[in-house]
Amino acid sequence: MARSIDDSGARNPVRGFIPPQNDKERFLMRHIEDLARTAETRGIPKYSSFLSDREQVLAKAALSKAGCSCWRLDGGHPDAERQLVAIEPEDSWTDSPLTCVRLECRAAPGADLPAHKDYLGSLMGLALKREALGDIVLPPDTPGTAYVFALEPAARLICEELCQVGRAEVSCTLQPLDELPDLSPGERLVRTAAVSSLRLDAVLAAMLHCSRGAAAALIEAGRVEINHLPTENVHAPVYEGDIFTVRGKGRFALTGLSGKTRKDRQIVAFFQY
Numbered sequence: 001m002a003r004s005i006d007d008s009g010a011r012n013p014v015r016g017f018i019p020p021q022n023d024k025e026r027f028l029m030r031h032i033e034d035l036a037r038t039a040e041t042r043g044i045p046k047y048s049s050f051l052s053d054r055e056q057v058l059a060k061a062a063l064s065k066a067g068c069s070c071w072r073l074d075g076g077h078p079d080a081e082r083q084l085v086a087i088e089p090e091d092s093w094t095d096s097p098l099t100c101v102r103l104e105c106r107a108a109p110g111a112d113l114p115a116h117k118d119y120l121g122s123l124m125g126l127a128l129k130r131e132a133l134g135d136i137v138l139p140p141d142t143p144g145t146a147y148v149f150a151l152e153p154a155a156r157l158i159c160e161e162l163c164q165v166g167r168a169e170v171s172c173t174l175q176p177l178d179e180l181p182d183l184s185p186g187e188r189l190v191r192t193a194a195v196s197s198l199r200l201d202a203v204l205a206a207m208l209h210c211s212r213g214a215a216a217a218l219i220e221a222g223r224v225e226i227n228h229l230p231t232e233n234v235h236a237p238v239y240e241g242d243i244f245t246v247r248g249k250g251r252f253a254l255t256g257l258s259g260k261t262r263k264d265r266q267i268v269a270f271f272q273y
Contacts, residue, residue, distance in 0.1 A: 054228030
């Protein structure tokens with residue numbers, strides 16, 4: 001499951017491709033293959049819905065299997081996490097369904113402005129499917145403003161129906177993608193820790209600043225995913241580049257394995273989204 005890349009020296013092992021684990025993932029790969037074949041056979045553009053990073057890995061494998069080279073990932077802004085697959089054969093027109101809605105919130109005096117979970121909850125309350133929605137970006141320099149990336153039909157529904165987020169009134173405006181402000185997340189705070197091993201319970205305990213027993217309890221309770229795949233194995237190996245989702249705690253990225261301490265403990269670098 002791991003492989004080494006040798007450049008100018010040995011590098012840390014990284015996680016290899018994990019094949020589809022269930023019917024939903026197998027269906028996604030078949031769907032992407034079908035889109036690729038239709039696009040190339042008919043010379044027309046085809047687009048997927050928004051995909052998580054795990055789904056993007058599967059989509060890339062499906063495109064490779066189909067022999068498709070005229071594709072790209074697009075989430076509407078440079079640092080997008082959720083992205084769609086755009087398959088655009090040479091000389092075909094572009095007809096991307098990707099749009100953006102700018103939300104402006106007006107909170108009551110003394111009330112907090114909505115957080116990311118409030119926006120997502122209100123959008124899901126419109127009976128939108130998650131795959132119709134991309135990133136929800138809250139620029140720190142403009143409190144009360146959010147940018148929602150969505151498929152075009154979902155964007156229309158948001159503009160027509162969304163009038164409140166949490167306890168705040170909201171106005172919605174279609175935002176041209178070529179007029180977006182800089183939505184880069186800025187420099188993330190990268191932390192380091194020394195762990196006894198590259199096991200899930202040890203690394204998770206360092207990220208959450210808790211005991212290994214507490215980390216193991218979260219894993220065994222089914223509250224932990226690695227790269228969007230659930231696991232209840234406290235002994236699961238972890239690799240540089242892995243993304244950890246801990247329900248109720250947040251998401252973390254393991255960005256580096258930077259050597260060992262004098263006591264032979266592994267030094268890991270990570271950040272929280």
